[in-house]
Amino acid sequence: MSRPLPDRAPAPPPVLDSTLVNRAKLGDIKAFESIVERYFGRCLRFALGMLRDPGEADDVVQETFVRLYRALPRYEERQRFDSWLFRILGNCCRTANLMKQRRDSVDARDEATMLALPSADRTDAMFDYEWGDEVRRALAEVPEYNREIFLLHYIEGFSYEEIERITGIRQSALKMRVKRASDFLRTRLAGVYRG
Amino acid sequence: MADGRIDRDPIVDHAIESLRALPPSQPESVARVVAAAARARAQDVAPDEDDLLADGLEEPRGRARRLTTIAAIAAGILLLAGGFALWRVEHSRTDVATGSPVSGHGAATSFAAAQGTNGENSLDALLIPTQFVFDGRARHVSLVGDFNNWDEGATPLEREPGSTLWSATVPIQRGRHIYAFMVDSVWTIDKRAPVARDPDFGVTGSVILVGRP
Numbered sequence: 001m002s003r004p005l006p007d008r009a010p011a012p013p014p015v016l017d018s019t020l021v022n023r024a025k026l027g028d029i030k031a032f033e034s035i036v037e038r039y040f041g042r043c044l045r046f047a048l049g050m051l052r053d054p055g056e057a058d059d060v061v062q063e064t065f066v067r068l069y070r071a072l073p074r075y076e077e078r079q080r081f082d083s084w085l086f087r088i089l090g091n092c093c094r095t096a097n098l099m100k101q102r103r104d105s106v107d108a109r110d111e112a113t114m115l116a117l118p119s120a121d122r123t124d125a126m127f128d129y130e131w132g133d134e135v136r137r138a139l140a141e142v143p144e145y146n147r148e149i150f151l152l153h154y155i156e157g158f159s160y161e162e163i164e165r166i167t168g169i170r171q172s173a174l175k176m177r178v179k180r181a182s183d184f185l186r187t188r189l190a191g192v193y194r195g
Numbered sequence: 196m197a198d199g200r201i202d203r204d205p206i207v208d209h210a211i212e213s214l215r216a217l218p219p220s221q222p223e224s225v226a227r228v229v230a231a232a233a234r235a236r237a238q239d240v241a242p243d244e245d246d247l248l249a250d251g252l253e254e255p256r257g258r259a260r261r262l263t264t265i266a267a268i269a270a271g272i273l274l275l276a277g278g279f280a281l282w283r284v285e286h287s288r289t290d291v292a293t294g295s296p297v298s299g300h301g302a303a304t305s306f307a308a309a310q311g312t313n314g315e316n317s318l319d320a321l322l323i324p325t326q327f328v329f330d331g332r333a334r335h336v337s338l339v340g341d342f343n344n345w346d347e348g349a350t351p352l353e354r355e356p357g358s359t360l361w362s363a364t365v366p367i368q369r370g371r372h373i374y375a376f377m378v379d380s381v382w383t384i385d386k387r388a389p390v391a392r393d394p395d396f397g398v399t400g401s402v403i404l405v406g407r408p
Binding site for chain 2 (some may be wrong): 032033036037039041044045049061062066070072077098100132136138144145151154155168173182186190
């Protein structure tokens with residue numbers, strides 16, 4: 001029996017209270033903690049999808065929030081807070097991947113790395129577990145520059161206009177990258193998809 | 196709908212659904228992050244304890260003093276950065292000018308070897324001027340790579356007058372990079388460079404290792 005198609009457009013992220021940001025800007029650590037609590041899961045999800053070594057995800061997310069907190073006094077409210085956060089996170093992920101690439105003389109997309117991918121917190125059927133695992137393996141094989149845009153758009157829910165502001169890449173190029181990532185996933189997963 | 200696309204595909208849609216699953220909540224990780232951020236900011240500027248109210252908001256007097264401190268530190272950093280930038284410009288010119296002559300169909304040459312291998316970590320963030328050369332007849336040649344977001348318009352090569360040599364020098368971070376030439380909008384690998392195994396855009400690219408002798 002085929003399952004209904006899920007909605008591709010994720011629910012819009014909740015708007016962050018600007019008072020919370022302003023208090024964090026002034027050094028209120030409690031306000032900053034509220035911000036971290038609100039975004040930690042999304043950041044970790046994005047990092048797990050982006051990093052060549054998912055085991056580094058916790059450290060990369062920590063580094064992101066540390067950078068964000070140090071830069072908060074310079075944050076201007078005319079840009080969306082989550083856009084700014086994910087720009088920093090994207091930079092941290094790319095840097096971590098570059099460092100990882102330098103450490104490894106061989107292609108990091110080897111089987112050992114794939115096997116190390118953590119599983120999402122799923123408790124439903126074994127098929128879903130295996131499917132989720134296959135999806136993450138396939139995603140890890142998508143080139144980084146396509147994967148990042150795919151994740152920002154379809155998983156984190158940013159519009160192309162917003163991603164253009166985050167990355168500086170033109171929308172036409174962004175759409176092409178998302179299409180290439182989608183095409184890759186479709187081809188790669190066709191053999192294991194059971195509807 | 197975030198993208199307005201109508202070519203719904205069940206495989207991709209279910210993959211997206213699967214990837215949207217959030218990792219389990221990790222309060223201890225949040226606490227660790229907050230503690231690390233607080234330590235880092237305290238190291239940036241160490242305000243007096245009486246500058247902070249109980250709720251963490253600063254008094255105007257303390258904030259002004261803190262801003263003065265930040266301004267002083269920023270001025271120092273700017274002076275250092277300016278000096279460093281001048282030093283970089285001078286050294287970049289020297290690197291490029293003394294690079295090995297390039298011949299053949301095409302070649303990419305990194306001028307980073309002279310930097311040595313000491314202090315590698317501190318050099319990771321440095322941008323190293325790297326020259327790319329293409330030899331061939333064309334109306335327009337540009338460079339695309341992971342370092343310029345594969346933007347065909349970002350890095351045009353300039354033709355040396357009276358020759359078929361095209362070149363561009365690009366500041367790139369240390370590490371392994373994949374690139375290709377767009378010769379009259381046709382994807383063209385650098386025949387003098389190793390071929391990348393990464394399936395970028397469904398075709399092969401060329402590899403350059405920047406910062407390695």
